[in-house]
Amino acid sequence: MALKLRLARGGTKKRPFYHIVVADARSPRDGRFIEKLGTFNPLLAKDNEGRVVLNVERAKHWLSVGAQPTDRVLRFLDTAGVANREARSNPNKGKPGEKAVARADEKAAKAAAIEEAKNAPKAAPVEEAAADEAPAAE
Template sequence: MLKLRLSRGGSKKRPVYKVVVADSRFPRDGRFIEKVGFFNPLLPKDKKERVGLEAERIKYWLGQGAKPTTRVARILGENDLIPMPAAGNNPNKAVPKKERNKKEEDGSEAPKAPAAEAAPAAEAPKEEAPKAEAAPAAEAPKEEAPAEEKK
């Protein structure tokens, strides 16, 4: 699977990244297919030299099925090459305990509504059950009557 991702360069505590197209099985800083840009996180966000992208090549690789990582998707979104991804949709990122508890509480509220829907469904069989009981009761005397006649 092809990925658009960052490959780290630079020295210790002075990172500079290349935006590359690579097979997902290749190491992060290893072999890649093509370099399509760079990213320097140490420069201020308003500097033009912070990000450099080859838009045509990136669009080509996206058309070939390459998937950007979350960080690269954000960089591409900021440069209007793809729609800006929604914040907080990274399945690989750890969720803080407080947020996890909130989600569990939200999750506990969601089943309450289907349980309320299930209650009317449970009431419907109760209405049918007396009808079913009434029918065997009517049939029971008919069965007993022939048995009494035999005596």
């Protein structure tokens, strides 16, 4: 039986509250679990000690038996000093998509055209220039 240390959602709509549980990997997220290890309240401030409450001894036991933590639970275990979570890097996450790049290029082209139009020397109107050069015949 594959065991997972994961979060089971509780709370009401728009007010999440999670239980940290040991469950069979095949059971539903909020379904049957084997043991409750703690709680996680994301609505509390990050420095609040009640945000994550975890029974560290039982977590160590389940890890020794072979339970696999999910990424979020592994973060909690890392801060508690039970497990080590490797830092991840996704450099492509911050890059804009194709449409955003196209919009930015289009915007830059428009701005360059406007700037070029402002800096171009202004030519005198043709009619006024012709009237100034030729004297009026009376």
